[in-house]
Amino acid sequence: MIGYATSLTAARRAFLLDLFPGDGCLLSTEGLAAFSADASRERAMPWAVVRPERREQLVELLRWAEAERMPVYPRARGTGRVGGAVPSCGGVVVSMLRMTGEPVVDADDFVAEVLPGVITADLQAACSAKGLFYPPDPASVRISTIGGNVATCAGGLRAVKYGVTRDWVLGVEAVLPGGRVLRTGGRSHKDVVGLDLTRLFVGSNGRLGLMTRITLKLIPLPETSASALVGFADLASSLAGAGAVFRAGVLPSACEFMDQGALEALRLDPEGAYMPVGPEAQAALLFKLDGSGPGVAAEMDRLTAALAPLGPVSVEIGRGQSEEMIWNVRRGVSPAAFRLAPDKLAEDIAVPRGRVAEAVERTREIGVAHGLRVLSFGHLGDGNIHINIMHDRSRPGEAAAAASAADEIFRLAVRLGGTISGEHGTGLTKATFADVQLGPDAVAVMRDVRRVFDPHEIMNPGKGW
Amino acid sequence: MIGYATSLTAARRAFLLDLFPGDGCLLSTEGLAAFSADASRERAMPWAVVRPERREQLVELLRWAEAERMPVYPRARGTGRVGGAVPSCGGVVVSMLRMTGEPVVDADDFVAEVLPGVITADLQAACSAKGLFYPPDPASVRISTIGGNVATCAGGLRAVKYGVTRDWVLGVEAVLPGGRVLRTGGRSHKDVVGLDLTRLFVGSNGRLGLMTRITLKLIPLPETSASALVGFADLASSLAGAGAVFRAGVLPSACEFMDQGALEALRLDPEGAYMPVGPEAQAALLFKLDGSGPGVAAEMDRLTAALAPLGPVSVEIGRGQSEEMIWNVRRGVSPAAFRLAPDKLAEDIAVPRGRVAEAVERTREIGVAHGLRVLSFGHLGDGNIHINIMHDRSRPGEAAAAASAADEIFRLAVRLGGTISGEHGTGLTKATFADVQLGPDAVAVMRDVRRVFDPHEIMNPGKGW
Numbered sequence: 001m002i003g004y005a006t007s008l009t010a011a012r013r014a015f016l017l018d019l020f021p022g023d024g025c026l027l028s029t030e031g032l033a034a035f036s037a038d039a040s041r042e043r044a045m046p047w048a049v050v051r052p053e054r055r056e057q058l059v060e061l062l063r064w065a066e067a068e069r070m071p072v073y074p075r076a077r078g079t080g081r082v083g084g085a086v087p088s089c090g091g092v093v094v095s096m097l098r099m100t101g102e103p104v105v106d107a108d109d110f111v112a113e114v115l116p117g118v119i120t121a122d123l124q125a126a127c128s129a130k131g132l133f134y135p136p137d138p139a140s141v142r143i144s145t146i147g148g149n150v151a152t153c154a155g156g157l158r159a160v161k162y163g164v165t166r167d168w169v170l171g172v173e174a175v176l177p178g179g180r181v182l183r184t185g186g187r188s189h190k191d192v193v194g195l196d197l198t199r200l201f202v203g204s205n206g207r208l209g210l211m212t213r214i215t216l217k218l219i220p221l222p223e224t225s226a227s228a229l230v231g232f233a234d235l236a237s238s239l240a241g242a243g244a245v246f247r248a249g250v251l252p253s254a255c256e257f258m259d260q261g262a263l264e265a266l267r268l269d270p271e272g273a274y275m276p277v278g279p280e281a282q283a284a285l286l287f288k289l290d291g292s293g294p295g296v297a298a299e300m301d302r303l304t305a306a307l308a309p310l311g312p313v314s315v316e317i318g319r320g321q322s323e324e325m326i327w328n329v330r331r332g333v334s335p336a337a338f339r340l341a342p343d344k345l346a347e348d349i350a351v352p353r354g355r356v357a358e359a360v361e362r363t364r365e366i367g368v369a370h371g372l373r374v375l376s377f378g379h380l381g382d383g384n385i386h387i388n389i390m391h392d393r394s395r396p397g398e399a400a401a402a403a404s405a406a407d408e409i410f411r412l413a414v415r416l417g418g419t420i421s422g423e424h425g426t427g428l429t430k431a432t433f434a435d436v437q438l439g440p441d442a443v444a445v446m447r448d449v450r451r452v453f454d455p456h457e458i459m460n461p462g463k464g465w
Numbered sequence: 466m467i468g469y470a471t472s473l474t475a476a477r478r479a480f481l482l483d484l485f486p487g488d489g490c491l492l493s494t495e496g497l498a499a500f501s502a503d504a505s506r507e508r509a510m511p512w513a514v515v516r517p518e519r520r521e522q523l524v525e526l527l528r529w530a531e532a533e534r535m536p537v538y539p540r541a542r543g544t545g546r547v548g549g550a551v552p553s554c555g556g557v558v559v560s561m562l563r564m565t566g567e568p569v570v571d572a573d574d575f576v577a578e579v580l581p582g583v584i585t586a587d588l589q590a591a592c593s594a595k596g597l598f599y600p601p602d603p604a605s606v607r608i609s610t611i612g613g614n615v616a617t618c619a620g621g622l623r624a625v626k627y628g629v630t631r632d633w634v635l636g637v638e639a640v641l642p643g644g645r646v647l648r649t650g651g652r653s654h655k656d657v658v659g660l661d662l663t664r665l666f667v668g669s670n671g672r673l674g675l676m677t678r679i680t681l682k683l684i685p686l687p688e689t690s691a692s693a694l695v696g697f698a699d700l701a702s703s704l705a706g707a708g709a710v711f712r713a714g715v716l717p718s719a720c721e722f723m724d725q726g727a728l729e730a731l732r733l734d735p736e737g738a739y740m741p742v743g744p745e746a747q748a749a750l751l752f753k754l755d756g757s758g759p760g761v762a763a764e765m766d767r768l769t770a771a772l773a774p775l776g777p778v779s780v781e782i783g784r785g786q787s788e789e790m791i792w793n794v795r796r797g798v799s800p801a802a803f804r805l806a807p808d809k810l811a812e813d814i815a816v817p818r819g820r821v822a823e824a825v826e827r828t829r830e831i832g833v834a835h836g837l838r839v840l841s842f843g844h845l846g847d848g849n850i851h852i853n854i855m856h857d858r859s860r861p862g863e864a865a866a867a868a869s870a871a872d873e874i875f876r877l878a879v880r881l882g883g884t885i886s887g888e889h890g891t892g893l894t895k896a897t898f899a900d901v902q903l904g905p906d907a908v909a910v911m912r913d914v915r916r917v918f919d920p921h922e923i924m925n926p927g928k929g930w
Binding site: 220 | 571572573574575576596617618620624625628629631632645646647648649651652653654655656657658659660661662664665667668669672684685686687688708711712713714715716756757758759760761762763764767815816817818819820844847848849882883884885886887888889890891899902903904906907908910911913914915917918930
């Protein structure tokens, strides 16, 4: 076992206060509490929080932390849903939010160089202003950071056409435990020299080192987009509809799905919000197309033609402002779920696209068997389904039933050739299941690879693999 | 230093003959010679060549090879240009060509499962037949294999829009030294569980293990395409033209460039082949657009409008058969180069897209300073330039001058923030330069990561990093 530091001695405290002067180091209970949790229900108090502003501070910090065997937990906006940023073994939380500044967006190189604390939506805006496009679009885009997105390989709505964060990272600069600075890749769009350490950092959950600069690939901003929200009489027709659209040769930039529970939750809105899905619909699909004006128009025609044989009960096409309204319906699902029950377990399995129907149907049955309502919605296009297990913790046994249902759903995903996490990661809450999915051989390899970067396992410990 | 086996003893020979019966094991000088070289000028005789047909044979082979400290060199069609498959330290070449079979192409999952010996063009054809698309398109697509493409992270013509091989690999199965079988990823398009070992295998040059199955992501086949071959009066206008097209919001699936030397070589064709570039052109661009019919038409209008202010001297637009003829012009550059001189050093630097003009201009000057003609052409869209240093080895000093020019060109690429290899890799011929580009810290990390998979460094040794 790793012999971690067991407390923040006076000397360690003095070191941190010296390296991070002023409000750069937080030690008060109040200060620490604000950094003890993320968007999961997990919580653990760190011993200290530091807020670096320069790479040199991170070099000093990680030289010291390695010598002291001090656990270090990188953190940005804490939007993660699996406790990946929770300091579960004691130690120091490193808030990366002050490692920020105007992104360098280069319209000749089609590259952005970004500090990790930059908010992803701010980067997207800086790109748009120059006619450029950074496609990854996680739901948290307005609050989460590029550093957090890269550390977790954030996915989001546009992955079906444009891939995930991994596909847009050209290079990273990172400080490793012991204080070494590693630079990988660069501003060249192609590079095949050496092992691909760049992508190894993507999705590494802060376990290899602290990223201090990220180089991203950009493309031209699509001229326009249009969306379609299509209601279906039943689940089977909606899923068949998605297949028909892909088979018609249309590659939407987003292909989202809402099941009957999700629609019911939306319809319960006491204020009667805009709900352009026929009342008889039991499932809905939401497509977004982007590209040139004539290209999008042609693809929309092809898409609606492909859906017609499945007899959709409603078709709402949105362009411009009305497109945004359609997407607000989709954004409303997650909060609306609470109209069905006060608590939810939110999971995000992904399965091969052809197994989505089975996954959704079986998931609903697992809910029924546990006496719980399960809502399924999300990124159908890449088989990534968000599953909300609704329950009421105040009723005896319901929290346990929800946990048990989640367990079965994870096993179902793996059995269908899928994964227990399409985009949220495994963090603290799914650490054990990660090992089940990966198997002991792969976990052993991952651990050994991690130890190349972090021999004493001080980086974000307690998170499995 | 690693203490490798120094010869093929009788016992080792017997082991191989037993494991690979019949013509599965080659030991004759003639048989070995056929596997001693690749498309580079490098050559080294292996001690044995084996041709496995089943994964179990590879498990046995790598268990034995690790115990014997026997170097192992995976090889497919040998189209690599840098000696990456050359058995430079003695040992056993493993031809992966019999690890083949009909690709499993799944039109519901949008996934292909492929054995490593499958020819990439055969996979593409199997995909097209189902309306699906595997975009990576290296120049060697009709002869090279998926296994080789993944091991080298093959690039090609369509990378500017669709990325490289790396962006299409969802999972691999590999046999590691010692005989362990590792499985990563799977048929789910999204997966963020654990470190990204899948992409670590992509571009690993056979140095982590032997891949026995590869899972690839597919998309719908674009409905149509069109291409434009545009001549310019000078280099500067052509490169400005490429920038103008991107700035106009057009993302071509290919954006190729030919400099004055490349055009001159083409025009020297004694049979006067089809050459739809104005005789006064000193540079040319070749664009391909793909998508829906109306989308491609609209983008072609936008593309030609963006180029108009730069006063192109000729614009040839190709659709259907005439599109193929335009691309044959481009395919003719590499063989045509020999009309200028009998020998060439073919390199493939990549630089940030905005530095291409400088790279091409400086490269030409380096040639002049060495008394040599340098041709530049290739994948302008991702800054990946193929540079042919033409020379005549029969003239005293010219081979040395060419090597010296290549050395300067590599240093130039690194100085411009680029790489010494956009797609060919570094193999044997650029092993030393790879270390110059990467620096000792990154090389040390790569070596340690390799040792996790291959502690005794038996896999494809002698190739740097």
